[in-house]
Amino acid sequence: MHEVEPWVTWTCAGILVAMVACLALEEKLHAKKSVITGFFALVALGFGAWAHILPFGAITLPNGHEWAMPVYVPAVDWEVICIILGSSLFIDVVSRSGIFSWSAITLTRLSGGDPLRLLGYYALLTVVFSAVLNNVTAMIIVGSLTGVSLSRLDRKDLLLGFLLTEGLLTNIGGLLTLISSVPNIILGNRAGISFVKFFLVASPYAVVATLATVGMAVALFGIRSLPAEQKVVAERHVRAFDANDGIESRPFFNLSWALLGGFILTIATTTLIPGVRELGMGFVAMGFAVVAVLRYKHEVDKNYAALDWDLLFFFVFLFVVINVMEHAGVLHELGAVIGHLMGTGEIGGALLLMGSSALASSVTDNVPLAAVMGSILEAQQLPSDSHFWWATIFGTNLGGNFTPIGSASTVVAVAVMHKQGVPLSFVEFVKKAMPFALVHLVLAGAYVIVFLR
Amino acid sequence: MRIDDFASVFRSAVKPTYGHSPLDLHHAVLVTDLDRAGAEALADQVRRLLGRLDSNEHLSLTTLSAPADWTDVPELLGLLEQHQPQLVLTHRHLLGRHKDLRYTLGSVVDTLTQQVETPVMLLPVGVELPEADRVMVVTDHLTGDDRLVNWAVHITPDEGTLLLCHIEDQDAFDRYAEVLGRMTGVPTDEVVPRMREKLLGLPADYIHAVEERLRELDIKETVVPLVELGKPLARYAELVRQHDARLLVVNTKDPHQRAMEALSHALAVELRELPLLLL
Numbered sequence: 001m002h003e004v005e006p007w008v009t010w011t012c013a014g015i016l017v018a019m020v021a022c023l024a025l026e027e028k029l030h031a032k033k034s035v036i037t038g039f040f041a042l043v044a045l046g047f048g049a050w051a052h053i054l055p056f057g058a059i060t061l062p063n064g065h066e067w068a069m070p071v072y073v074p075a076v077d078w079e080v081i082c083i084i085l086g087s088s089l090f091i092d093v094v095s096r097s098g099i100f101s102w103s104a105i106t107l108t109r110l111s112g113g114d115p116l117r118l119l120g121y122y123a124l125l126t127v128v129f130s131a132v133l134n135n136v137t138a139m140i141i142v143g144s145l146t147g148v149s150l151s152r153l154d155r156k157d158l159l160l161g162f163l164l165t166e167g168l169l170t171n172i173g174g175l176l177t178l179i180s181s182v183p184n185i186i187l188g189n190r191a192g193i194s195f196v197k198f199f200l201v202a203s204p205y206a207v208v209a210t211l212a213t214v215g216m217a218v219a220l221f222g223i224r225s226l227p228a229e230q231k232v233v234a235e236r237h238v239r240a241f242d243a244n245d246g247i248e249s250r251p252f253f254n255l256s257w258a259l260l261g262g263f264i265l266t267i268a269t270t271t272l273i274p275g276v277r278e279l280g281m282g283f284v285a286m287g288f289a290v291v292a293v294l295r296y297k298h299e300v301d302k303n304y305a306a307l308d309w310d311l312l313f314f315f316v317f318l319f320v321v322i323n324v325m326e327h328a329g330v331l332h333e334l335g336a337v338i339g340h341l342m343g344t345g346e347i348g349g350a351l352l353l354m355g356s357s358a359l360a361s362s363v364t365d366n367v368p369l370a371a372v373m374g375s376i377l378e379a380q381q382l383p384s385d386s387h388f389w390w391a392t393i394f395g396t397n398l399g400g401n402f403t404p405i406g407s408a409s410t411v412v413a414v415a416v417m418h419k420q421g422v423p424l425s426f427v428e429f430v431k432k433a434m435p436f437a438l439v440h441l442v443l444a445g446a447y448v449i450v451f452l453r
Numbered sequence: 454m455r456i457d458d459f460a461s462v463f464r465s466a467v468k469p470t471y472g473h474s475p476l477d478l479h480h481a482v483l484v485t486d487l488d489r490a491g492a493e494a495l496a497d498q499v500r501r502l503l504g505r506l507d508s509n510e511h512l513s514l515t516t517l518s519a520p521a522d523w524t525d526v527p528e529l530l531g532l533l534e535q536h537q538p539q540l541v542l543t544h545r546h547l548l549g550r551h552k553d554l555r556y557t558l559g560s561v562v563d564t565l566t567q568q569v570e571t572p573v574m575l576l577p578v579g580v581e582l583p584e585a586d587r588v589m590v591v592t593d594h595l596t597g598d599d600r601l602v603n604w605a606v607h608i609t610p611d612e613g614t615l616l617l618c619h620i621e622d623q624d625a626f627d628r629y630a631e632v633l634g635r636m637t638g639v640p641t642d643e644v645v646p647r648m649r650e651k652l653l654g655l656p657a658d659y660i661h662a663v664e665e666r667l668r669e670l671d672i673k674e675t676v677v678p679l680v681e682l683g684k685p686l687a688r689y690a691e692l693v694r695q696h697d698a699r700l701l702v703v704n705t706k707d708p709h710q711r712a713m714e715a716l717s718h719a720l721a722v723e724l725r726e727l728p729l730l731l732l
Contacts, residue, residue, distance in 0.1 A: 144459035
C-alpha cells in the first residue's frame, strides 16, 4: 500500500464516522440512505482526488487492452449489487404469482385460528421467507398477514407479541443462507464461503434460536391455545381466507414454484457448475430475474419500479466510500484495532468481535459495518472456515434485534405496529426486545466457540 | 410490493361469510282498514303468500281491523305492544280517504315502518297474491347483510328461487372515476376497472357464501346472483319484471334519518303491485 499522510487518514476516518452517524440519524435527518451515502461518496471522492490517494489512470483488461475507467466504477462490488438487484427483481416477479401469499394463507387456515399454532406457523413462515426472500420482504408479508388475521380473529391484543417476535425472527431467518441478508452476501463473498457450507453451518443455530424465540414469546406475551368452545368460532374465521384469491394465473403460479426451486438449487450449486462457477451468483440472480420478467415482458417497467432503488444506490455509494477509506488507510488502521481484538484469544477475540459487531449494528445500519468488516477481515487473510468470520456474521445480523433501528426488518415491524394502532416507542422496543436479543447472542457465542472454533 | 400492497392482498383474500340462523316467527298481525270480508280475503292471501312460513313455522295470524279494533296510530301502536308480533302485515293508505294516491304510503305505514322494530310486510290490495316462490332481496349493500338474506331464505319455499340483488349506483361510480381521472399519479385506466371489479366482487363472493351455506344445510333453494352497476331504482324495477319476483325484501331503517330509507321508500311507491317485506 502507498504511503498516506496521517492527517489524510484521519480526515477520511472523520468522513466515515460522519456518514455512519448520519445513517444512524436517518429518520431525524429525513434523508434516505442513498442520499446520505451519495453525499459522502462525493465528499470522499473529492477529498481523495485532492489528496492524491486515488489510483487514477487506465486499467488493463484481460485481453491486454487499456481502458480509461472512472476510478469509482471498480470501487463497487458489482457481484454483490448483481445478487441484490437480480434476486430482488426475481422475487418481485414471482411474488406477483401469489405463491407467497398462498403459502401464508394456507398456513393461517391450517392453524385453525388458534393463537399458539398461529404463532408457530408465522414463526416458521418468517424464518423461511427471510431465508428465501430477504428479511424486509418477509416482514412485510408476514406482518401484513398478522394484522389482517388477528383483526379477523378479534385478537388485536396479541399484535404486539406477534409482530415483535416476527421482527426478531427475520434476523434469525436472515442468517440461514448466504443470500438471506446483505451482510451475509458481503461477508460470505469476502470469506469465500459457499452457499451450501453457509447453510449447513447456520441452520442448526437458526433452528435453536427460532425455538427459543417462540418459547420466550409464549411466556412473555401470554400467548395461549384457545379453549375448545372458542376453537369452532376461530376456525370459522380463518376458513373465510381464500388462499387462491391472489392467484391470477394457475400456470404462472406453478411456473413460479418451479422457478423458485430452480433459483435456490442453482444458487446452492453455483460453485459446482462449470461456467456458472466463474460467472458467480450475481449472474445466477440476474439470469433468473431476466427469465422471470419474460412473464411481464410488455410491462416490465412495473417490476423495475417495485425495486428498492434507494437500497441499491445506497450499496453503490457505500462501496465507493469504503474504497476511498481503503486508499486512505482508514481500513488499515481499523484492521489494526480488530487485529488487537482477535489477538485476545480464540474465544475472547471471537466474543469481542461478535459483541462489538452486534453493538455497532444495533445503532446503525449493519451493511456499512459488514462492508468495512469484510474488507478488514479479508486483509487479515483469514481462512474461509475461520470462526472469526462467523462471529462477525452472527454479530452483524443479530445486533439488529436490540433496537427498532438496528435492521431494516425491525423498522418494518415497527411500521406495521404503527399501522395497526400498536405504537411502540424506541425505549419500549428495547425493553421488550432486549431479553430476546441477549439470548440470541449468548446462543450464537456458545455455538461459535463450541462448534465452529 | 410494499406493506399496503400485501395488506390489500390479504384483506382481499378474506371472503364474506353468511351466518344462517333460525327465524323466530310464530305470530304475525294483519293491520287493515278493510271490512270484515276484505280483511278475511287478505288474510287468506297472506297465508298463501307465506305458505312456507305457515307450514314450517306454524304461523298464527291475528287481524287488527280499523275501526273495529283501533281508530288511530297511537291506539294501533299500543295494540302491537300488547300482541308483540314478529311480523306486521299491512297495506298502503290505512285510514286514508284516497286509496289511489301514487306518491305516498300513508301516515300509518310511514309511522309503522319507522317506530316499530318489528318487520312490516306491505301488501298490495285488490291483487291476487301467488305463493312467494320467487323472493328478491334488494339492496345497494348486500355483503354481510345476513338478516336481510335470512328472512328471504326462510320465506322462500324449497325448490323456490332466491334472487339476491345488489346494484351499485352507476352515477356515483362515474363521479368517483372522474375524480380519480383528475388526480395525477393515479393510472385511471387501470384503477377504474379494478375498482369496478372489487366493488362488484364483494357482493358476488357473499352470494357465493350464501349458496354454499344453503347447500351445507340442505336447503334446496335456487340462488340467483344479480350484481351489477346501474341506475338502482329503474334497474330493480326491470329485474323484478324480468325475473317475475313475487316478493321483495328490503331494508327500511336508516340510522341517520327518521324518514324511511330512500331506496325502500322509492320501491314501495313504484312497485305497488308487489308485496314488500320492509326490515
